[in-house]
Amino acid sequence: EEQLLESGGGLVQPGGSLRLSCEASGFTFRDYSMSWVRQAPGKGLEWVSAIRGSGSYTNYADSVRGRFVMSRDNSENTLFLQMSSLRVEDTAVYFCAKELKSGGGYWYFDLWGRGTRVTVSS
Amino acid sequence: QSVLTQPPSMSAAPGQKVTISCSGSRSNIGSNYVSWYQLVPGTAPKLLIYENNKRPSGIPDRFSGSKSGPSATLDITGLQTGDEADYSCGAWDSSLTAMLFGGGTKLSVL
Numbered sequence: 001e002e003q004l005l006e007s008g009g010g011l012v013q014p015g016g017s018l019r020l021s022c023e024a025s026g027f028t029f030r031d032y033s034m035s036w037v038r039q040a041p042g043k044g045l046e047w048v049s050a051i052r053g054s055g056s057y058t059n060y061a062d063s064v065r066g067r068f069v070m071s072r073d074n075s076e077n078t079l080f081l082q083m084s085s086l087r088v089e090d091t092a093v094y095f096c097a098k099e100l101k102s103g104g105g106y107w108y109f110d111l112w113g114r115g116t117r118v119t120v121s122s
Numbered sequence: 123q124s125v126l127t128q129p130p131s132m133s134a135a136p137g138q139k140v141t142i143s144c145s146g147s148r149s150n151i152g153s154n155y156v157s158w159y160q161l162v163p164g165t166a167p168k169l170l171i172y173e174n175n176k177r178p179s180g181i182p183d184r185f186s187g188s189k190s191g192p193s194a195t196l197d198i199t200g201l202q203t204g205d206e207a208d209y210s211c212g213a214w215d216s217s218l219t220a221m222l223f224g225g226g227t228k229l230s231v232l
Contacts, residue, residue: 004166035221037167037221037223039161043225043226044208044210044223044224044225044226045159045161045167045210045212045223045226046223047212047220047221047222047223050221059219059220061220062218062220095166095167097167100169100172100178106155107154107155107157107212107213107214107221108155108157108169108172108173108212109157109159109167109169110169110172110178111166112166112167112168113166114164114165114166115166
């Protein structure tokens with residue numbers, strides 16, 4: 001069974017850092033582009049970042065570019081999101097998501113985790 | 123960065139049909155595929171529609187999607203109380219080089 005499991009969320013002060021992880025199972029992880037998507041309280045989904053299967057290419061939303069770094073370890077089937085200079089507005093549930101088709105650049109996601117909550121507050 | 127517009131809420135009775143709209147522009151919906159997601163608090167989002175009108179396996183044919191120019195719609199027929207959820211559209215934006223989602227539509231079945 002295909003599965004994604006996020007971890008690493010928590011409470012952090014503004015300006016702080018946090019590293020999220022997403023453990024994948026049930027599919028050939030290295031073949032698929034992955035994204036992080038977040039949902040702030042009472043708001044809609046917001047795409048955060050994406051990475052190709054090889055890890056050679058990443059893309060970021062303007063709201064996080066320069067502060068967040070997405071990476072992956074294909075030997076461990078794990079996705080990461082290193083978040084720095086966190087702001088109150090980064091408070092959200094963070095989901096990892098798998099593209100439906102292998103190869104990358106399809107931008108629709110058939111497998112999501114349940115999310116990990118990040119709260120940025122003093 | 124959300125430039126896909128959806129109605130914030132909609133409601134309909136069980137058994138009825140609802141159409142949720144998603145309005146964008148030439149650079150996103152107008153030139154790229156649309157996908158639709160069902161969001162239930164505490165659970166993983168679920169892909170309902172991809173490539174404008176295709177259903178993943180396991181999604182009933184009560185759910186259908188269409189696209190015309192810079193706009194898209196999700197139709198849900200034979201509404202069930204279990205369909206109460208938030209629904210969000212998504213599309214890649216070629217100008218922004220970013221994935222966009224709509225603000226979500228909260229569907230009530232009553």
